[in-house]
Amino acid sequence: MNFQMSYGEISEEEIPKILEQWQIQFKNLHIKKHAKHIFTHIEWNMVVYEIEVKNKNEIWTWITEKQMEKEYPLPTAFKKLLAKEK
Secondary structure, eight states: OOOOOOSSOOOTTTHHHHHHHTTOOEEEEEEEEEEEEEOSSOEEEEEEEEEEESOOOTTSOOOOHHHHHHHSOOOHHHHHHHHHHO
């Protein structure tokens, strides 16, 4: 799972172009869910995409879910997204 930040919306049709720029080939792509996180003064509307990749290139650091939970600090909004997955 990668939490790519973007201001504004990225459509499902734009994702393959972004993945190509990142040199990631994918098998499947779909919207998994929509979520909202509200700060005291800002509202994040998030879209979670599930992407099955063909290759794990050397450009990115590929980790397991367990590694992400234990070794990488995440913002609260992202932790809540992960918690809902279980």
